[in-house]
Every structure is written in C-alpha cells, then in structure tokens.
Amino acid sequence: MTEPKKDNQLTKNEPSMSERFMNKVVSEFSTGVGEVALTEFQKRLAQNYFIAIDAALKTAEEKRLKKSDRYRDAVPVIWANVNMELLARAVVSAARIGLDPAQCNHVSMMPFKNNALAKYDIVFIEGYRGKEMKAKKYGLDVPDHVIVELVYSSDKFKSFKRDRNNKYETYEFEVTNDFDRGNIVGGFYYHLYIDKPEKNKLVVFTIKDIEKRKPSYAAPEFWGGEKDVWKDGRKTGEKQKVDGWYEKMCWKTIYRAAYQDITIDSQKIDDDYMRLKAMEETMAEAKAAQEIAENANSEVIDIEGEVTEDQEEEPGQHDAADTDGPDF
C-alpha cells in the first residue's frame, strides 16, 4: 500500500521543463539585479514564453540540420546552448510590459548565434500588436482611436488638412465597391482624439511609401514574390511564385507606423522599456552578424586565365564598338 504513494510523491516533486525554465529565469535575473518579484499573471506569461521559445529553438535546429556540413553551425540550437542570462532579462522585461507570445502578433522569438559566447541569443521581435501595447502603456498622449485603412483604386479618398477653414485634420473616405476595390494605391492612419479634435492627425501613405518600409529580408511567404527552389540541399536555379499576404502586410506596415508615431512619455519610461529598446538594438546587430556569418568569405574567386600581352586592350580600343555617340 505504501509503494504507490512513494511513486506519486516522486512524480509530484519532479519539476516540469517549463517550471525549470521559470526557475532559471527568476534565478538568473535575481543573480544579475537582485531579488525579483513576478505576479502570478507574469509567471503564466513567462510559461507562454517557454512554449514559444521551445518551438523557435526546434524550428531553428531543424533548419540547422538541413544545411550541408560546410554551412552548418557546429553549435546545436538547444536549450543548453541558449544565453540564459540575456534571455532571463528579456523575458522578465517583456512579461512586465505585458507582451504575450501566445497572442498573435504580440512578440515572436528567434535564436541568433552569438559568436563571442558560442551560444544563441534569443532575440525578441515585436509584432504590430506588441507595438500597440507598448505605445498605449508608455505613450504621452495616446489617441482615443487609431484608424488604419488601405486605399484601393476604386475607393474615394480626400484629406482635409488643418487650416483657416478646417479646425482640425480630417478626411473623407468611401469604399465604392466592397467586392472589387481594385489595386492598392496607398493608405492612411488617423489619430482620433474625441475630446480634443484639434489634436487629430492624418498621415497618408502612397504605395511607394509603403513599399519603402518593406524589409530587405522580407520573406515571399508574407509579401509575395518568388523564392528559390531547392532540391537535394541545393538551389536548382528555378524560382517558385508565392502569393503571400501582400494586402495584410501593407496594412500592418501602416499600423506599425501609426503606433510608432505616438510619442513616448519620458516619465513613464522604466527599466523594462529601456531593456526592450536595447533588445531592438541587439536584434539589428544580431541580424547583421548572422548575415555576415552565413555569407562572408565563403566563395573562392580569382581572375581567370593568365594575363598575357595578347589579351591586352589599349584604352580607347573599345570605343569603336561602344558607339553610343558623344553626349558632351
């Protein structure tokens, strides 16, 4: 009768992986900056971080293993190789702000190799909903409503700037055909202050303005476009067309700009905000470092063939062939 009870006790005392992570987060943070107190809600949030980071590590490790020996990083992307001190601080900061990786577009995580430590830094990438949350929490003068719309070729849009005839900025916007709106020609965001409409702010984007904000590393799965076709671990040289979510990405671009435009109140800035800002900087460094690590000094190249007198071409010889005509 007593044996099963012992088993039960053992099972009960064994901490789960997520609990071990949570303890590590709290202890790592305490080691660096003293005692830390997290609310139950923040602890639950941190558990969500564990799940999201665990998934991110698994995806990154799968990608690492798919690479050929030459390009594969020697360090496996597993929990044992994660820079835990940095992660602990990042998790605590993000949890205190209220960013929840279980919610869509709050925050996502990605491991980047830190060559100095031979470990992986987990970089937190703020989503557009995360930006909204941060702006609402730390903003100086947060609008009552933020309106974000894309404008299509069949829509009617007219902006009215503030002047002697208009007391505040406003616009007229009409969708003339809900089911066939044509191509995206631009978009706008509008900060609406109900009690102080003179503060209302309208910012209009042309499609060129939107495209300019498209990241250089934008994946075709999101923005649409073409991607390389791989076979047996090598590029075939063929391209595959991907539809992506172009309209949604355009809308998100304006949405991010709308919340980025809310001035941050210095008095509300705390350590968590500063740490989150620092993490954004770390991400830029990590992305550049990753691109360098993946591409630099890899392809051997040299001038082909021995350079001999026969191959010489005197300056001006090619002029006869290149007769674009004088332009000066």
Added chain:
Amino acid sequence: MITFNAYASGSNANLYTAYDGQTKVLVEMGLPIKEIKKVLGFGLSEISFALLTHSHADHSRAVKDILKAGIDVYTSQGTIDALGLSGHRVHVSQAKKQFTIGSWTVMPLDSQHDAPEPLSFLMANQKGERLLFATDTFYIKYRFKRLDVIAVECNYSMDILRENMATGLVAPELKNRLLKSHMSLETCKEFLKANDLSRVQEIWLIHMSDGNADADRFKREIQALTGKFVTIA
C-alpha cells in the same frame, strides 16, 4: 609591383590610384575635379581608366568631369542609372565578368551596401600580382587565391559604436544603417583571417569613420593579426 595610393578616404571623399608601372588606374572620384587635378599633380593624362564602386557622392562626385576629361569609367549599370551617366566613355561592369584594359585585368565583384548595384574590384597585372579594392561593403562574400595588396574598408568598431550610441553621439537609425552598409574592424579581421596572406605586401585600411574609429588602435590590431605592413588611408 603594385603601387596603391590614397588621396582621400572616408565619408567625405574617396580618391585612390593603382599603378603597376605600366597602367595607372583611378579608383573612385569623390573629390571635386579641381582638387583631383591638384592632388594628382595635374597628371590626369596619366590615368588610363577609372573604376567606380557605387553612386554615393563621396565616391562619384567628379565622375561627369572625369568623363569629360576623356577618361573611360567602368562601373555597374545600377550606378550608371543612379547617376544618369551616358556616353561612349561609360562602360557597364558586371559582377564576376572580368575585363582587361592596358596591363590590368579587372574582376568586378558584388558588394553589400545601400546603393544600387555596388561593386568591389579584384585587379591583376601582367606579373600576376593582385590588388583587392573593397570599400562600402559590410562584408566580402569572397575568399581569394592570391592577394598582394589589399585595400579594404575598416569603418568602425562595435565597442566604439555602442559607446557612441549610449552617449547619444550616434542615432539608432544611423547605427542600423552602418551595420548593414559598412565594414567593422571585427568583420575586417575575419576577412583577413579567412584569406591566404602569405604574398601580401601591404594592407590599406580605407574609409575609416571619423567618430566611430580609432586609427592607431585599428592599425595596431591589424598589424598584430597579420604581421603585415598596414597603412591608414
């Protein structure tokens, strides 16, 4: 023997020459033409052709005057379009498509910079000596079988950049641009480590930042790493 010279280097202006005893090449033309003439000792007629890496003004300021002076300019289609260049002295260079002018064979290579179609240049003379000219690129994609003279960008170091950002001297936007457009001391070191330097006679550190670099320290560290003669442009 290759003689490389720097007359201006950095984000204000860039002007270099490469000479192998037979053919003198102008590399970049970021000074006003009057100053170019002055620093070259009014020896523009000695220049056989010119190479231009990209369209930014600190590299291309005098390109139209150089063309007017009757010097052929070799650069990418992206740079030609960005600068609105035309005429029979403008020649399109494509990455990895080598060409021979005078005693030089030039292999243009793609660079990593925030300009349209930027290039670096690997140049060989008839003795087989190689000069690599790589600036305004946050890394070099390639490794080289032989190099005799290296002119490579060494724009900033991460520690100085971070410090300058913390004190507000460098805006975050500028830092992010630098990270993906110019070469750091750390990346420069990795590049040198990745290559066979046994035949290298001279290393030129070019396009150094005014505020985010320490010339003496960079020279000392590169010299210690390579054991080669290092010159700051």
